[in-house]
Amino acid sequence: MRFVRFLLLPVVIIWLSFTPAQEPKTKRSVIHIEHADFMEGSQRFGKNVQALFGNVRFRHLNTLMHCDSAFLYRDSNRVEAYGSIHVIQNDTIHLYGRELFYFGNDEMAKVRKNVRLVNKDVVLTTEFLDYDRRNDVAYYYNGGKITSGDNILTSSWGYYYPKTEEAHFRNNVVATNPEYKMYSDTMKYHTITEVVKIVGPTTIISDRNTIYSEAGYYDTKQNFAQLEKNNSVKGDDQLLTGDTIFYNRNNGFGEVFSRMALHDSANHIIITGNYGYYNELTKRALATRKAVMMQIQQNDTLFLHADTLRADPIPDSEHRMVRAYRNVKFFRIDFQGRCDSMVYDFRDSINTFYKDPIIWAQENQMTAETIRLFTRNKSLYKAELINNAFVISMEDSMHFNQIKGKLMTGYIRNNQLYRIDVDGNGQTIYYPKDDDVMIGVNRAESSNLTLLLEARKVTSIILRNQPAGNLNPPFILPTESQRLEGFRWLEEYRPKKMSDIFIKDKPPTPVNQTNYSEFFFDRTLPKR
Numbered sequence: 001m002r003f004v005r006f007l008l009l010p011v012v013i014i015w016l017s018f019t020p021a022q023e024p025k026t027k028r029s030v031i032h033i034e035h036a037d038f039m040e041g042s043q044r045f046g047k048n049v050q051a052l053f054g055n056v057r058f059r060h061l062n063t064l065m066h067c068d069s070a071f072l073y074r075d076s077n078r079v080e081a082y083g084s085i086h087v088i089q090n091d092t093i094h095l096y097g098r099e100l101f102y103f104g105n106d107e108m109a110k111v112r113k114n115v116r117l118v119n120k121d122v123v124l125t126t127e128f129l130d131y132d133r134r135n136d137v138a139y140y141y142n143g144g145k146i147t148s149g150d151n152i153l154t155s156s157w158g159y160y161y162p163k164t165e166e167a168h169f170r171n172n173v174v175a176t177n178p179e180y181k182m183y184s185d186t187m188k189y190h191t192i193t194e195v196v197k198i199v200g201p202t203t204i205i206s207d208r209n210t211i212y213s214e215a216g217y218y219d220t221k222q223n224f225a226q227l228e229k230n231n232s233v234k235g236d237d238q239l240l241t242g243d244t245i246f247y248n249r250n251n252g253f254g255e256v257f258s259r260m261a262l263h264d265s266a267n268h269i270i271i272t273g274n275y276g277y278y279n280e281l282t283k284r285a286l287a288t289r290k291a292v293m294m295q296i297q298q299n300d301t302l303f304l305h306a307d308t309l310r311a312d313p314i315p316d317s318e319h320r321m322v323r324a325y326r327n328v329k330f331f332r333i334d335f336q337g338r339c340d341s342m343v344y345d346f347r348d349s350i351n352t353f354y355k356d357p358i359i360w361a362q363e364n365q366m367t368a369e370t371i372r373l374f375t376r377n378k379s380l381y382k383a384e385l386i387n388n389a390f391v392i393s394m395e396d397s398m399h400f401n402q403i404k405g406k407l408m409t410g411y412i413r414n415n416q417l418y419r420i421d422v423d424g425n426g427q428t429i430y431y432p433k434d435d436d437v438m439i440g441v442n443r444a445e446s447s448n449l450t451l452l453l454e455a456r457k458v459t460s461i462i463l464r465n466q467p468a469g470n471l472n473p474p475f476i477l478p479t480e481s482q483r484l485e486g487f488r489w490l491e492e493y494r495p496k497k498m499s500d501i502f503i504k505d506k507p508p509t510p511v512n513q514t515n516y517s518e519f520f521f522d523r524t525l526p527k528r
Helices: 498-502
Strands: 003-011 032-042 049-060 063-073 078-089 093-103 108-119 122-132 137-140 144-148 151-155 157-161 166-177 180-190 195-198 202-206 210-213 216-219 224-227 231-234 238-242 244-248 253-264 269-279 285-297 300-313 320-332 335-345 350-354 358-361 364-367 370-376 379-394 400-413 416-430 441-454 457-464 468-472
Touching (some): 032 063, 049 078, 063 093, 093 122, 144 157, 210 224, 231 244, 238 244, 238 269, 253 285, 269 300, 285 320, 300 335, 300 498, 416 457
Antiparallel strands (some): 003 032, 049 063, 063 078, 078 093, 093 108, 108 122, 122 137, 157 166, 180 202, 202 210, 210 231, 224 244, 238 253, 269 285, 285 300, 320 335, 335 350, 350 370, 364 379, 370 379, 379 400, 400 416, 416 441, 441 457
């Protein structure tokens, strides 16, 4: 067998087709040998095949390849290299591995075993990597990892574009940061800005919360996210959702545009609106633009609408305070109302309604300057009507039972009034019946009085301190004598169904009001 052997000590091999300055622009660029300690050419390797050993170095265009040994196939313009692979692209990209299959005509490098691609601060590791130099993309398909800054990204499939500094990941994508982990099936990442582009279902889990989105981006340097599709930010007791969420992890602030919803499982409320925000650190929340608070009570839900809703933590407490500003309306099947402003204190489950509030509890209409409702075990058990208290229930279209006084306390059991205490200037008009037949008009006055009710009907009245009263035959007294001063029947303003809370109508003319010393909350919005 004939063969040719060259011994280099070491010797640089220069082929006649190689020019050290610049290569001519031809359709096909030839792979050049720059160095080898030992080279062998033999027919046993094939025609136009050279075997090179020891400190082997090739060059193709602007790519330099190092290895321990290699076969150069000149007919097909390709190299098979083994051991200590080091490929250098433009002096910036370094590619390492144990095996290299390089195709000069296609400008394709396939590196296998312990593969590592280094581009400045970006390191890609895998076992199988193909690097398409012509299209400037390196990709793996059997699992890989990219390390960039504080982020480590792994996936089954990955594509890295050195020129644009972008990486695309598919299948079983996990991005690990010291503060959180991201899980997705599709993701894009810019290695310079360290921004993750969310292009598929993505979950971000941290000690503070869990974020979900299907579109948007997350800036891992600034800890800022823009979430654009099926978004949610879930904490221990709160869940924030919306069409678009801007979230800042540094200060805990989440701003929501369109279809905002804040679910507070600890306090059993949901706050919605078309704009709002929630701060997971300060626990402050705001909703406006068709804002609604839904409060779960027993087997029913109270729907309350206002121009603006706020929820703020109560100092030195684990509880919240919810405030509603302007044009407040609320609806529950057995309970409706309206007022200018409302405060709900979760410490003692007290709802306070300000500025000419009206509350309808089944057949009863309640008005006062201020009304407080007390809840126990998610059930209403007491109502306080403060200043100009007035309770009216319709007997028929012409006759109304009425109770009036300075301060009135109603006691509720199974969603029905069973007792009313009046303190100060108590007055009543009611229509007693015998076998459902009206037998008269009962007028009574006392500085303090108590009414007892059964099945929503007055069964007895207790007058205290200088009582006075009389029973008149029906239809004898003129209509004006059957109305207490300040009588207002306001049924037309009552929300009849849940959607009525959004009707923008003019509220009824208010009665004379005292100065609101109790209107204690600050109307300024909290700082973000």
